[in-house]
Amino acid sequence: MKVTSILAIYCLFWVMSAFIVLPFGVRTHADEGTEPEAGHVHSAPVNFSGKRIAKRATILSIVLFALFYLNYTYGWVTTDDLDLVQRLRPN
Template sequence: MRWTSIVAIYLLFWSLSAFLVLPFGVRTHEEAGADRVPGQADSAPHDYRFGKLILRTTIVAAVLFGLYYANYVNGWITPADLDYSR
């Protein structure tokens, strides 16, 4: 596998992981016991930490990509295994 393919596939896993990780650990102002800003949505996060999101996303993406690459090298699941039209 070329290194450009590795980077592209990792970035796909990273963007997927960002959406998977996004709702975890988020507390609203009501849950945190803080006052809301006038006009703020009820579901807006109280203390949004972008760095923590990036770190969690990177870890999840690395694990998922590691599994994908191990499958690519070892051939555990092949396209023939997923062909149900037979």
């Protein structure tokens, strides 16, 4: 696999991981028992930390990419394994 392909796939895993970890640990004003500032929506997070999200996304994306690369290298799951029509067709 080329380095550019590795980098592109890792970036896709990172973005996906960022969206996965985004809702964890978020507390709203209702959870905190405070009133939001003027112009803020009530569901806006009180304690949003972009660094924390990036750190969690990086860790998760490293794990997911490692599993992807190991599967690519060793061929644990192939496209033939995912072809349900072929599996269900009687011989």
